[in-house]
Amino acid sequence: MKAKMLGILTMCAMTSLLAAVIVSYMELRMIQNDSIEDNMKMYLDQITKNTDEAYYDMISIVNYMGPGGLIGNVTDSYLDAVDNFDRFVEQRSLRQELLGLGYVNTKLVGATYYDKEEKKELISGMNVRTLDGRQNALPKVVKCAGNVMQAAHASFLGSSEKTVFSVMREVVFGNGKKLEIYTEIEADMKTPEEINKEGHLYTYIQTDERGVAQYSVNPVIIQGQKLFSASLSKGEYEVQTREGYKIMAYRSQMGYINAVALPDNIYHKKSNQWRMKMTLIIVVTFLIFSMSVLYLYRMICRPLSQFRRQMVQIGDGALQAVHEESDIAEFDSLMREVEQMKRQIENLISNMVEKEKSIQKIEFEKLLYQINPHFLLNTLNSIQWMAQMSHQREISEFVQRLKKLLSYNLAKKAARQRCGWSWRL
Known part of the structure; x- marks a missing residue:
C-alpha cells in the first residue's frame, strides 16, 4: 500500500508539475512570440524603420542633387553651358551621376529634375517612365526644411505596379533656373515571416502629422479619413478598434504615423484559442487529480469503511463472516485477523455459555439435594x-x-x- 500511495502521489505531483510547465510555457510563448499586439508592434517597428530609411536616403539624394551638392554642381555646369558641345558634355556627365545613384542605393526607383515652366524633365530618358507633373498632387505626410515627404503611392518613374515613397524639393540654381527634384524608393511593407508565422492579413495605413490617412490598403479605411489624434507623441504607440479592425499606430521621429490593422475577430480568436487551451489543460489536470483522489478513496477509504462496519457489527453481536478481499495486502491481513478475532470471541462466548449451564445445573442439583x-x-x-x-x-x-x-x-x-x-x- 505504501508503494502504491507513493506512486500515486508521485504521479499527481509530476502531472501537476507538467501542467504548470505547459501553462507557463504557453503563457511565455504567448507573451514573447504569439502575442498579437507584440507581433503588430514588431511589424510596425519594421515598417517604420524601413520607411524612415527610405525617406532619409531620398533626402540625402535630394541634397546631392540640390545646389551645392555633388550632383547639383554638375547640374549648374549643365545649365550654365552656352554652346551645344558643352551642353552635350555636361549632360553626359549629369546622366552618369544620376545613373550612379542606382548603384549607391539598389532600392532607388528613380531620381530626376522636373521643370514646372516647361512641364517636362530636365534630362529625359533617365527612367522607365517620364514624369508628367502629377507628382505635385500626391498626398503629403511631412514637410520639413523644404523637403516634401509624400505618402506611399504607385510609382511615376518605374512600373505603376510598384508601391514607392517619394520626396520632392523645389530648388533654384545659380542661373536662376527653378527646378523640382523628385526621387522615388521602393516601399518595403512586407510582413517578415518570423513575425507573422500565422499568416495573418495585416493591412498598412500611413497618415500625415494630423493623423489623417494618406495611404491605405485597408478595405474600410480610406484616404482622408481622420484616424488618430495629433496628441500622439513621437515614438509612442496607440491601439484602437474601428470598423471591425484592431489598429495599432506609431508616430515616427519624423512626425508621420504608420499603422497596421488586423481584423478584430482574428485578434479575439487568438486570445480565445489561448484561453481554450489554458482551460483544457486545467480541466485535464483536474480530471487526473480527481481520478487519483477517487482511486485513493477506493484503495483506502473503502477498506476503512468496511473495517468500521465490521467493528460495529462485532459490537452489536453479529459475528458472521463477511470479509471481502481488496487489492491491499495490509488491509486483507488486518481483516483476516478481525475474522480470526471474531471466531475466537464466538468460541469464548460458547464456552462461557456451556460453563454457565453447567454451573446452573450443579446449583439446581444441589438445591434438589437440600430440599428432602x-x-x-x-x-x-x-x-x-x-x-x-x-x-x-x-x-x-x-x-x-x-x-x-x-x-x-x-x-x-x-x-x-x-x-x-x-x-x-
Missing part, C-alpha cells in the same frame, strides 16, 4: 406452629392436611422401598 422430605415436613411443622400462634385456624388445618399427605406419601414410598429390597434379597 424431612426438610419439607419440618418446614410444614414450623408453618403450622406459626399459624397456631397467630390464630390462623384455616392455615393451620390446611398445613395439617399437607403434613398427613406428605407423611402418607413418605410411608408409602418407604413401603415400596422395603418391598424392593425384599424382592431383590
Whole structure:
C-alpha cells in the first residue's frame, strides 16, 4: 500500500508539475512570440524603420542633387553651358551621376529634375517612365526644411505596379533656373515571416502629422479619413478598434504615423484559442487529480469503511463472516485477523455459555439435594406452629392436611422401598 500511495502521489505531483510547465510555457510563448499586439508592434517597428530609411536616403539624394551638392554642381555646369558641345558634355556627365545613384542605393526607383515652366524633365530618358507633373498632387505626410515627404503611392518613374515613397524639393540654381527634384524608393511593407508565422492579413495605413490617412490598403479605411489624434507623441504607440479592425499606430521621429490593422475577430480568436487551451489543460489536470483522489478513496477509504462496519457489527453481536478481499495486502491481513478475532470471541462466548449451564445445573442439583422430605415436613411443622400462634385456624388445618399427605406419601414410598429390597434379597 505504501508503494502504491507513493506512486500515486508521485504521479499527481509530476502531472501537476507538467501542467504548470505547459501553462507557463504557453503563457511565455504567448507573451514573447504569439502575442498579437507584440507581433503588430514588431511589424510596425519594421515598417517604420524601413520607411524612415527610405525617406532619409531620398533626402540625402535630394541634397546631392540640390545646389551645392555633388550632383547639383554638375547640374549648374549643365545649365550654365552656352554652346551645344558643352551642353552635350555636361549632360553626359549629369546622366552618369544620376545613373550612379542606382548603384549607391539598389532600392532607388528613380531620381530626376522636373521643370514646372516647361512641364517636362530636365534630362529625359533617365527612367522607365517620364514624369508628367502629377507628382505635385500626391498626398503629403511631412514637410520639413523644404523637403516634401509624400505618402506611399504607385510609382511615376518605374512600373505603376510598384508601391514607392517619394520626396520632392523645389530648388533654384545659380542661373536662376527653378527646378523640382523628385526621387522615388521602393516601399518595403512586407510582413517578415518570423513575425507573422500565422499568416495573418495585416493591412498598412500611413497618415500625415494630423493623423489623417494618406495611404491605405485597408478595405474600410480610406484616404482622408481622420484616424488618430495629433496628441500622439513621437515614438509612442496607440491601439484602437474601428470598423471591425484592431489598429495599432506609431508616430515616427519624423512626425508621420504608420499603422497596421488586423481584423478584430482574428485578434479575439487568438486570445480565445489561448484561453481554450489554458482551460483544457486545467480541466485535464483536474480530471487526473480527481481520478487519483477517487482511486485513493477506493484503495483506502473503502477498506476503512468496511473495517468500521465490521467493528460495529462485532459490537452489536453479529459475528458472521463477511470479509471481502481488496487489492491491499495490509488491509486483507488486518481483516483476516478481525475474522480470526471474531471466531475466537464466538468460541469464548460458547464456552462461557456451556460453563454457565453447567454451573446452573450443579446449583439446581444441589438445591434438589437440600430440599428432602424431612426438610419439607419440618418446614410444614414450623408453618403450622406459626399459624397456631397467630390464630390462623384455616392455615393451620390446611398445613395439617399437607403434613398427613406428605407423611402418607413418605410411608408409602418407604413401603415400596422395603418391598424392593425384599424382592431383590
